[in-house]
Amino acid sequence: MTFTSYAQNFEDVMLWRALKHIQNGFYIDIGAQDPVVDSVSMAFYEQGWRGLHVEPVLNYAERLRSARPDETVIQSAVGEAGILKLFEIVDTGLSTGDPEIAKKHRESGFEIREADVPCVTLASILDRNADRDIHWLKIDVEGMEEQVLRSWSRSPVRPWVVVIESTIPNSQVDTHDHWEKVLVELGYDPAYFDGLNRFYVARAHAELKGAFYCGPNFFDGFSLTSTSPFCSALANKLDADEQQVQQMARALEDAQTQLRQSLVEAERFAADLAQREREAKETSLQFQRSREEVARLADTVALREQEIGEGRSQLQLSREEAQSLAHALSQREQELSSAMIRALQSESDVAKLLEEVSSIYASHSWKITSPLRFVGSIAKRVPRYGIKILGRSRPAARHVGRRAIALPFVYLRTHPRLKALVVRSVDRWPRVAKRLREFARVSSEQTRHGWVEPTPMVAGDINWATYPSSVRRNYMQLLRASATAMGRERGGEE
Amino acid sequence: MRIVLDLQGAQTESRIRGIGRSALALATAIARSADEHDVRIVLNGLFPETVEPIRAVFDGLIPQDHIHVWEAPGPVRDLEPNNAWRRQAAERLREAFLASLKPDVLHVSSLFEGFRDDAVTSIGTFTSIPPTSVTLYDLVPLIYRETHLIESTREAWYERKLDHLRRARLWLAVSDSSRREGIDHLGLPKEWVVNISSASDPRFRPVALAEEQAAAICTRYGLTRPFVLYTGSIEHGKNVEGLIRAYALLPKSVRRAYQLGIVSSVHPEERAALERLATSRGLSRGDLVLTGFVPDEDLVALYNLCTAFAFPSWHEGFGLPALEAMACGAAVIGANTSSLPEVIGREDALFDPRNDSSIAAKLNEVLTDEAFRAALKQHGPNQTKNFSWDRSAQLAIEAFERLHVHEQETQRFRIAVVPPSRPQLAYVSPLPPERTGIANYSAELLPELARHYEIDVVVDQAQVTDPWVQANCRVRNAEWFDAHADLYDRVVYHFGNSTYHEHMFGLLERHPGVVVLHDFFLSGFLAHMELSGLWPNAWTRALYQSHGYAAAKARFDADDIHEIVRQYPCNLNILQQATGVVVHSEFSRKLAVNWYNVDFATNIVVIPQLIKIPTNSIVRNAARMILGFEESDFLVCCFGMIGPTKLNHRLLESWLSSPLAENGTCHLVFAGDHDGPYGAELIDMVHRSRHGRRVRVTGHVPEELYQKYLAAADVAVQLRTDSRGETSRTVLECMGYELATIINSHGSMVEIPTDCIWQLPDNFQNEELAAALEHLWKHPEARKKLGAHARIYAYTHHTPRRIADQYMEAIEGFYEGTSCLREKLTHSLAALEGTPAKWLRVAEAMTTNLPALQPVRQLFVDVSSMALEDLRTGIQRVTRSILHELLNHPPKGYRVEPVYATPESSYRYARQFTMQLLNCPVDGLEDEPLEFHQGDCFLGLDWTPDSIPLHQELFARLRNLGGRAYFVVYDLLPVNHSEWFPRGTDEAFERWLMAVSQADGALCDSRTVASDLMHWLDEAQVKRHRPFTIGWFHNGGNLNASIPTLGLPQGLETLLKRLGSLPNVLMVGTVEPRKGHAQAVAAFEQLWAQGVGANLVIVGKQGWMVDDLCGRLRHHPQLGRRLFWLEGISDEALSRLYGVAAGVLMASQGEGYGLPLVEAAQHRLPVLARDIPVFREIAGNNASYFSGDTPEALAKAVNEWLMAIMAGTVPGSGDLPWQTWAESTQQIVDLLADPSHPHWLYRWMPEVK
Structure with a gap:
């Protein structure tokens, strides 16, 4: 079994050299701190030893308890029994009960937290384990060594080896002068000094002294743990490598997530495409149906014309009216055609449409048939222009095409009287009227707003063509606000 | 200080009475002596015919555009109960309009109006913001309630007016007596009731009248004897009856020597009543003269002519007629009550108006005691000197100034009231997971903004993934918001130049709110919508609306449509509809000023970009290790999308040309997505370079890796060109990461202090950038310092918490200010009782009164x-x-x-x-x-x-x-x-x-x-x-500019050939009676008879009243030989004819201008013109002239002229000055712009008779 050293300064190597012949030994670690980092006991723990830890700092005590569930951890300071003011040097193993030392640490910039901790005598700790051999006792109490040792005197228990940190914390100044005599009185002989700690062997076990003849070396057959300060360079490298590996793993995961998302999206697109195809089919079907309906309407027109032909005498009666109407219209016609000509100048096939329209206008049946024919002409022209627009995207053609459809409405909008006339005639065929209105509304809103206004046109008979759009906006806002105000009033009554 | 004067008192019936005159006189005096104050006049549009006369009064005194007119649907007079709703609406419309003028002091010239007329004078009904001052004339109806407020409608009206009167903060009393009335009867605070007194118009002065003139005037009004005069109304308190009764008490001899003249408009029944009273008191016919209405000119004369002037009124605010009479040097006696003792200023000229014999005694004294009378006559003009409008105006302005100072003080110490609960705010913006920067921005801002508002987010997206938003906000869709917008106290829209904002355009139009413009330009989005066919014409319309026809035309003329997208912001509509606008840089605000005008800037608040606070810290070296860089490497990074506007190639060039390229430890990274040719070209450039392997173009990097680069970099370089006010969050991010960052000072970047960032010139040279890189490489301490400053700057100015506070201030400011008046008015009007069917007229008035901000x-x-x-x-x-x-x-x-x-x-x-x-x-x-x-x-x-x-x-x-x-x-x-x-x-x-x-x-x-x-x-x-x-x-004269007609008729060439042989005289113009064709043809007939070889070529359509002449021409024996008539030919053909003509004959008897003269000059053809002024004006010495209406006269002139042409002695027309249409247009524009331009020849006014 390999031996891994965790201790700060090979204390565990030295102790192991002296005590490795003991199976499942027992130790006491005063000022144990972290269960792993710089731990003297960890290596022994791994070898099956168990022991007792005394640690005043709550944080470390908790860590010890969770890392060594099968060992005893006493959260306490050691010294004369009572309450000790502990100067906790945050996140270090330097915490001390000595105010002088704490002051020095503070001056060097460490954060100091004061805490009152219970204090037990070393004697009471040792006495609790009087019934077994204590193979080693380590004391690392940051300047409190003398107090700790003095609290031992009452106990007869003698651990085999005692290790004591014997320099002023974070320095090489030796302190053993003050307390070594106490140990000597207790029956120990100095065995070894490793630059930081002093090792003492109980006289009852003088045979162990030989193990301390030289410092830790190759023949001790140990290896170092990565938290050891002697391995810091290596450890950093390891950390980074690990992070990189994690990073790569995450990146891989991201990529996989993205791939999954893309697949989902692709499926959605496919579904969407299918939906659009269905819609397109539906649209063309609808178009087909409208076309058929237009044809039916045209038949109806033919029928009407026949009826008119038969009821010529009746027509004779209204001829006078029609003539005066025609006279009024002829002026409008001229304006209409000149306006249309302006818009349609260069497109000769559209010009033909105009001729057709004006010849129809001139006929007696204009009044009755105009709207029907108009719908028909739109239905006929729309696909043609549609194809043109798709086929060659010359802007001029596009404008003219759109214009050809919208122009009559634009014209009607600016000529209220003519509009009233048309509306009256169209109203006789409610379905046609409805459709024409819809077309007129959409074309008007699109030209006026650029985007389709979702608010419905107000009921009532305001002719918005005679008001600036800002008036309309204010009006709508007033209307909304008053509706809200009335709503509130009603709500208040309830 | 802006002083706004509501001059309705000069518009109603009062305008022909004392109140109206005083109001106007005081206003003009204030305008005259206002010095640095900005005086505005406000008028009521329901009296349209009074506006022009009042504008005329102030012409030259204040600029005409300081006179404002508001409109409201009428009628509103209080007398008719049916008007109640309209009156309330009008009060709100007027107050909103006045508030929109942002007055420091508002003065109402006459508050007690609007009972029988359409004046609207409310105070504090809609807003109490402008501190209001009112002229206090008198409180007669309040004091004599039993006689003046009998009708209940009138009483209610008067009480309402008193209510408004109490809400004023300053009262300008016309006399000390009226001041005391205000204090005693209404308990007004003494220190704010100021006596500014009153004065008479300067035309009331002593005049010397010729005897026959005086006689004529007296005769006109039936005054046959010397007379005692009274002017003023004849209502009850004026005590005209008392005067008549007292007059009847005079000794008969005195009475016989005089007449009592009452000057006042008088209804027939009033006349009858007074005459009955006179008869009953024993006055004879002719003792009492009721003149009826007398115009001011005659009134001055009557004041001058009267023996004495008596003013027996029980109660006056001031008593202007008494002062006017005194100003004319009349001997004035009057009542010893109310203000009259102040005005008359002489104890012994007063009587007790309630006691007929007291009046009679004083009358008798003034008529019989010549010395007394003379003393009074002398006293009058002296006493008048104590009253002048300039002095009153001075006192008024002083009071206004005091009020203004007081208001400012009060404002300063006003304690902000913390609302009991957070206002409801609708936050309209895209949110994550939408892939737009604005979504992320909002996600970062919202948690902090929610400290100030209860926020609902309004989105047009299927889901919102941000956990904070999910936990803390209600998520509403646009449709729901459209129907429930009124639930919110505040609305904020985040607009950007992309389709994520499509739904906001309609919403903003219907529900105004504060707009955050993340990009000043909306053209990209609108162009996309138009070109995609989704919103037909949206872009064209926006171009036209925002920038006029030139921009709309440019869109269709452009070779590269993107150029137009880049050029025009197209956002006027949004700026006009917004309650307030937030932009991220001063630069954007300047764009608003440059594109529109300075008024727009007042409604724009700059709130800087916000920085994203990194949630986990990344260590530089760890990041480097992951990214594969050594600790000692020098890493220059450029962050963000690669594109031409980011000038990435310039960075690459500069880096490659710098010593950094030669050093193995230096690296350059472009951390950002690239697509399109620009990115490809950049990568190609990297590959071609021998140092390319130390240049990395990452392509799209996930956020986490992106942050690693930020952590690892030594220097960031973020260049920019062609920006349009957008601000860079990336730069801010670099600064937050403590990076030494190099930018060029383009657009809003200049706003970052130079000790926090390395600013190259906007148009920097590559060498400058290379030098900057080298410097920062060689000087780690400079890097560190720059980075440290950058971080402090970014974290002081750009944390979400700080930015959210600024948002709150801006939003609250907008909602308090005038930009939100229209919305508040809408709600105030909507809350009025009843269902008004006439919203339309109100909407019209609102549109007129509170128009959107206009750029030009x-x-x-x-x-x-x-x-x-x-x-x-x-x-x-x-x-x-x-x-x-x-x-x-x-x-x-x-x-x-x-x-x-x-x-x-x-x-x-x-x-x-x-x-x-x-x-x-x-x-x-x-x-x-x-x-x-x-x-x-x-x-x-x-x-x-x-x-x-x-x-x-x-x-x-x-x-x-x-x-x-x-x-x-x-x-x-x-x-x-x-x-x-x-x-x-x-x-x-x-x-x-x-x-x-x-x-x-x-x-x-x-x-x-x-x-x-x-x-x-x-x-x-x-x-x-x-x-x-x-x-x-x-x-x-340049034909090209007027779009000439083209086309040559058939046979023109043959004709031209035939014309070639003889000198051709050309006449151009419609054939009309005045054009002189008949005379010309007759003259040429004579010439032809004399054997003169010349052709007459007439060009022009047949006009009116020339049937005979045209018949003659069409059948003329010479037609087609020497006489030619071309009807309706094109400009092009005409040009050819000019080419073969020997000269041009202008025989017209009258023209406005005479364009053919200029055409002749352009073809350098000699001109023979009739000698009329307009031809002289245009041609001067560059033409020959003829006179006389007979054929002979013209034949002789033509003959001589042709001879001169042959001899080369004819005056040429080549030097005739003519100008281009551009110059003509400039002349018109200059005239419109400059009222004192020398081309304004006349300022015509009717002669005063």
């Missing part, structure tokens, strides 16, 4: 006849040429808007016509009705005699609201020579001229026409309040 004024150019039918007459040629120039070069500060009207319908924007004229598609814009604002200008360029008189009201309203209207007058021939025109032409023309004469002025196309017009104004006895200005310009 409109110059309306009338193109009525041309838009409906282009006849290509001479006038239309002028119209067309000038219109073209105006559209292509709009005058500074104006947008040019062609408009048209028909006799049936009022003016509309001629957008379709104009687009067609500009060769643009016409379906993009709609012809909407005209909407005008203060300062707009109408130019009647086209000649539309039929419709102008029908739309006179519109012009009157335009002028009332502070617009101007000018007409171009081409000639006055139809009125000066009606014989040349069809019957009725002169009448129609005269009607047109009459309408024109009520505009601001006329622009004539020659000085001759200008002078004709002035004579016509004299003749027609036109009535005006302000002068009518007449200026002149000359037409242009």
